[in-house]
Amino acid sequence: MSATDAGEAVARAHREEWARVVAALARRFGDLDIAEEAAAEAFATAVERWPVDGVPPGPGAWLTTTAHRKAIDRVRRENRRGDKQEEAQLLYDDEPPAPPGAVExxxxxxxxxxxxxxxxxxxxxxxxxxxxxxxxxxxxxxxxxxxxxxxxxxxxxxxxxxxxxxxxxxxxxxxxxxxxxxxxxxxxxxxxxxxxxxxxxxxxxxxxxxxxxxxxxxxxxxxxxPDDGEAAGLLALMLLVEARRDARVSPGGELVTLDEQDRGAWDTALIAEGHRLVRERLAAGAAPGRYQILAAINAVHTSARDVRDTDWWQVVALYDQLVRLDPSPVVALNRAIAVAELDGPEVALAAVDRLDDRLAGYHAYHATRADLLRRLGDGPRSRAAYDRAIELAGNTAEIAHLTRRRDRLGQDPPPQGG
Structure with a gap:
């Protein structure tokens, strides 16, 4: 097996198996340092061995066994095995196994x-x-x-x-x-x-x-x-966001914003499940929490067959509720983006600029300013904001999107109205 193929296999195993390996070691030894370090050593061993021996049939089992041996070796090297066993006994879950059907x-x-x-x-x-x-x-x-x-x-x-x-x-x-x-x-x-x-x-x-x-x-x-509103709200929020996954990145690796996405590529089953959860929480009549409100906002977005059909008044009203629960600058920034669709980019830009001292190191703040300035026809200030957003962004698809937007400044007429 080539070193490249083996490296990709190790990277994939890390993504898929890290949590399982660490959790198994934490349960066995009751020590997070031992669990983390032994897991890391197991993956380092995989980097050395898999190009030579090939990827094992069960990478997760191989990694767990290797990590377990590394953990035992560490305990022995430290010559404090009795102390470690005492700690493990104190931290180890000694409850009887959960009955069938319980979450475990x-x-x-x-x-x-x-x-x-x-x-x-x-x-x-x-x-x-x-x-x-x-x-x-x-x-x-x-x-x-x-x-x-x-x-x-x-x-x-x-x-x-x-x-x-x-x-x-x-x-x-x-x-x-x-x-x-x-x-x-x-x-x-x-x-x-x-x-x-x-x-x-x-x-x-x-x-x-x-x-x-x-x-x-x-x-x-x-x-x-099952009766916790925020647990249901977070699940609904995740499902409604995940439903748009296949439409979010172009074949060329560029982020596709919500207004440009092919809504026919959205996962209708996930949307239906997310909407059902939102309706259940509304029917419960309890005051919504943060995740429930965010889920409701995404339900509004995913209810529109076309971006022009989006009920922006409802989106802003939901953000007003969220601001009362979570008056953070990031929530205020997202509210301003929705306000731009109702009251225009100039009103939104004034709200965004008030957040400068708290979000100066946040790429989305500069990306939002860049887009609002672009819509107002202020090319030089928009370009400067795009440059700063690109500098701060860490996602490759988002960087590609921001770079294209910046490079097209002056080529496209600014949009009319909100």
């Missing part, structure tokens, strides 16, 4: 361990993105808009706290679930977003394995909490 998944256990309330919310999200999503520290840092070194320290401290506090590796009991689910949903949403708009080096513009895994785990959380 190693990766879900790992998520709940990483999302323990003893950890700060941002730390829970970052740790789970690393341990379950398999994202690199640099990818996670970009998602949080912080420096890579700061994110690395945050993850290291989180793993140490789990060990020190002897946080158990298990899905919490029924009475503890509601208090724990918000952190888990936040994690799954960010995992999905990294797959939907991938930023990691060497990845494609979309990481299907991450979006699929986020949806799968969100279904499990909803099965655990």
């Amino acid at each position: 998944d190693e990766r879900l256990r790992l998520i709940f361990t990483c999302c323990h309330p003893a950890l700060a919310m941002e730390t829970r999200v970052a740790l789970t993105l690393r341990m379950v999503g398999g994202l690199t520290v640099s990818e996670i840092a970009r998602a949080f808009l912080v420096q890579e070194t700061a994110m690395g320290r945050r993850i290291t401290r989180a793993k140490a706290k789990i060990k020190t506090a002897r946080i158990p590796y298990r899905v919490p009991s029924a009475q503890d679930l509601p208090a724990r689910v918000s952190g888990v949903l936040a994690v799954l949403y960010l995992v999905f977003n990294e797959g939907y708009l991938a930023t990691g080096p060497g990845t494609g513009p979309v990481r299907h394995e991450l979006t699929a895994e986020a949806i799968r785990l969100t279904r499990l959380v909803r099965a655990l909490l």
Whole structure:
């Protein structure tokens, strides 16, 4: 087997098997450092061995077995096996197996361990993105808009706290679930977003394995909490976004924006399921949370057979609800994009410019300004904004889209009206 083929096989196995390997080791040894490092050593061994020996028939099983041996070797090398076994006994889930039909998944256990309330919310999200999503520290840092070194320290401290506090590796009991689910949903949403708009080096513009895994785990959380509105809302949101996947990137690898997508390529089954979930939450009559409102916004978009049929008034009204729940600058930016369709780009640009001090390092802020300035016919300022957006963007398809838009400035007449 060529080194290239073997390298691609290792990369594919990392995408598909990382979470399983880490979760299996965490359950066995009760130590996230051992789990992560032994998994990394197993993949490094695969890089060396697979070009020589060929890819094994079961890459996941091979990696898990190799990682398990690496973990045992590490414990022996440290000459503290008794201490490690004591820690493992304290952290290991000793509950009897779940009865048939109960939700049981190693990766879900790992998520709940990483999302323990003893950890700060941002730390829970970052740790789970690393341990379950398999994202690199640099990818996670970009998602949080912080420096890579700061994110690395945050993850290291989180793993140490789990060990020190002897946080158990298990899905919490029924009475503890509601208090724990918000952190888990936040994690799954960010995992999905990294797959939907991938930023990691060497990845494609979309990481299907991450979006699929986020949806799968969100279904499990909803099965655990069938009456939780936000679990249903997040699942609906993911389904409605995932339904547009095949229309989002052109054959040439360029991002296709919502207004330009071939709506005939959308997955109607996913849209129908997402709409059903949104209707169920509306019928429940409870005040919607953040994910339910985002799902409703996407339901409006996916209800329109043509972009010209979009009910922008309803979209803005939903964003008004969301701003009251989440007055973040990113939500305000997205609201301004919808306002541009109702009140025109000049009104929207004024709202966007007020966010400059908080979103100066966010590529979507500059991309939005660039588009609004383009629509207003301000070519020089639009070009400068496109340049900054391209500099900050990490997704290859998005960079291609922004570059084309920038290079066509002055060639196309600005659009009329909103």
